[in-house]
Amino acid sequence: REAVDKAVQIADAARRFNECGRELRRISEIISKIEKAEKALAECRKKRNVHVAPDARSLKVIRKVIKDRDDAQLRIDASLITLEIVPHKDGSVEVVSGETTGFMPLKAGTPTQVHGSPEVVAEIPRLARLRAWGPVGSVEEHREARAKADKKLKELTDPFGTSDLDSLESVAEKGKELDASVAEADTKLQTLLAGRTLDEFVQERNTFETTSKSFLVTYPDWGKTAPDTDALDAEAEDARLAFITRVENAEAAWDKARSALTAVSGQKETLSQRLEDSKRRVTTLREKLSELTSDGKSLEERESELLRTTMAWQSAQTRLAEIQGQLNQYGDEPVAVVERLEAQLEAANQESNQAREQEVREEARLEGLSAQGPYSALVMTEERVAQLQQEVRREELRVEAIRLLYDTVTACRSEAIAAVSMPVETTATKTLQRIAGRRLGRIQVGETFEPSTVVPESIEEAVTLDNLSGGEQEQLYLATRLALAEVLGKEERQLVVLDDVLTATDTGRLARVMNVLEEAAQRLQILILTCHPERYRGLKHATFFDLETLIA
Structure with missing residues (x-):
């Protein structure tokens, strides 16, 4: 041991x-x-x-400031008086009053514009003095608004080194990409x-x-x-079996010796009992012998008495045989014969009484039929029977038609369900094995295409979903829904909506689910509603929407 x-x-x-x-x-x-x-x-x-980049809120404010600046510039342009000169030959013009004063060159055939408010005055040497005016507008107010917008834009964009909106949006997009990289790295960690x-x-x-x-x-x-654990287990098992064999052999020898002892003890008791019985019989026989010899008769007298008794017994046997032969001549026993005849007579009387009662009933019935007109009743009965037979045949035909229709619909429905359920089971099983391994085995779906049972590889019997953990159940349902969507979406892309379906899945299997969703998104349009967006940051090509921000 x-x-x-x-x-x-x-x-x-x-x-x-x-x-x-x-x-x-x-x-x-x-x-x-x-x-x-x-x-x-x-x-x-x-x-x-x-990387310094504006967030969405800052970018929104910058867009508004740029829009305010551009609007102010448009209002300034709308408030200015414009004087356009198209000379026939080269020369110059002196702007006396306008946005910009002084001499401006003129080129033949090229329009030259002079802007100002509330009027524009220009003088062409040795030719003419031109003056243009219009409605008085608040151009200074618009200039102040533009200057204010330029100042605020500079304050907002100085930290980013540029005020160009496209550049700022590019910087912000780069910031989002870096945020996504941080989130992805954190999710992996x-x-x-x-x-x-x-x-x-x-x-x-x-x-x-x-x-x-x-x-x-x-x-x-x-x-x-x-x-080598297998070799050591084998050695331990061999030693254990050898020890068990020795113990079993010892126990067998012990049982054999014990059985032999029990048998010898039984034989001893039997022989002792038989010895006691023999002693009692000897005692009884001796007492009987003493009783028989106590009458004082000699042996010859006893033999003579025995001979007389034997002869009397033989004579009685002969007489009994003669009487028995005489009785056999009568056949059955007379008493039994009489009893049987009396029983037969009683039965015959009862049958006779029943026949009389039946005769009376039949006569009454015959009189009733005669009064009703038997031939008319017979004809009406035959017509009714024929009508009922036709109705029976019609109902039988209708029942057969309904049965045939039911069998046809049932067969078609079974074929349609089988045509979809088999691919769904196969695809769902492959997806589940990618997520949770091969331990759960094959998925079986019901007529409503919901998973009903699983058949693990280790056993041949189906196991209900109640035996699975919460995480395994939600992974099984996800695999089935994706498989059903892929089977139904072979002809056109389908939408799959998932509402927080991975609340109980551990982080190890969650990473595998992300790979499955990435692949499925190439064939399906997947929409995920979740209160835990960080769990899905591992999806590289996913687009995230914050509903609270959109509503606000």
């Missing part, structure tokens, strides 16, 4: 050592990925901090952390390292070559 316990202990230690090694490698890989993700997140945040911290992973790795070293203290050879 000690050898068996030792073999089992070594096999169990080897199994735990290998599991510890696998977990150590897994944790180390996760830590490496977390460190890389933290580094990438830090770089993204650094780029975002360096949170997915790897799965609600834990890096220190917790490091502490878990140290624990596995300590456990692994403790095994190596007892089994130093495992540090060079990992133990």
Whole structure:
């Protein structure tokens, strides 16, 4: 037994050592990925901090200020008096009153415009003095509005180094891209952390390292070559079976010896009982012999008496045979014959009475039929029978038609459901296996195309959805809805609306769901309503809308 316990202990230690090694490698890989993700997140945040860009609200204010400035300029242009000169030959003109005063060159055939308010005065040397005026407008007010807009625009755009709207929008778009990169990097990091911290992973790795070293203290050879758990399990099992075999053989020998002892004890008791019975019979026979010999008769007298008794018995037997022969001549026993005849007579009397009563009833019925006119009633009855037979045939034909229609509709419906359900089950099963692995097996859908059961690969029987966790159920329903949409959307693109369908899914499977949604979006139009947009930041090509901002 000690050898068996030792073999089992070594096999169990080897199994735990290998599991510890696998977990150590897994944790180390996760830590490496977390460190890389933290580094990438830090770089993204650094780029975002360096990049100065207006947010949506600031950009909206800048657009309004530019619009106010342009509107003021338009009002200024509308308020100015314009004097246009088209000379026939080159020369010059002196602007006496206007926006810009002084001499301006004139070129033959080219229009030259002079602007001013409330009037424009220009003099062409040795030719004419021109004066133009119009309605008096508030041009100074518009100039103040433009100057105010220019000042506010400068205050708003100085931090960004440009007042060009296209450039500012480009900078803002770049900021959104950097924000998306930060969100994506943070989502990847949170997915790897799965609600834990890096220190917790490091502490878990140290624990596995300590456990692994403790095994190596007892089994130093495992540090060079990992133990073969299958071989050790086989050795432990062989030792256990050998021990069980020896125990069973010992128990069999013990049972055999015990059975033999029990049999010998039984035989002893039987022989003792038989000995006691024999002693009692001997005693009884002796008492009987004493009783028979107590009458004082001799042996010859007893033999003579026995001979007389035997002869009397034989004579009685002969007489009995003669009487029996005489009785046999009568056949059945007379008493029994009389009883049977009396019973038959009684039955005949009863039948006679019943026949008389039946005769009276039939006579009364015959008289009733004679009074009713039997031939007319017979004809009417035959017509009614014929009519009922026709109605029966019509109803039978109608029932057959209804049955045929029902069978046809049922068959068509079954074929239509099967034509859709089989592709849906196949596609949904593949999608679910990508998300949750092959453990859940194949999905089965009902007539309403809702998932009804799953058939795991480990067993052949269907399992209801109540046996699945909340996360597995919502992943199963998501896979089924996407599969149904793809089957129905083969001819044209379909819209799929998902309303917070991933509230119970863990971060590990959430990353796989994101890949599935990215691929499905190439064939379907997917709309996701959620209160947790951060869970979907991993979607690279998704467009996010904040409903509160849109409503405001």
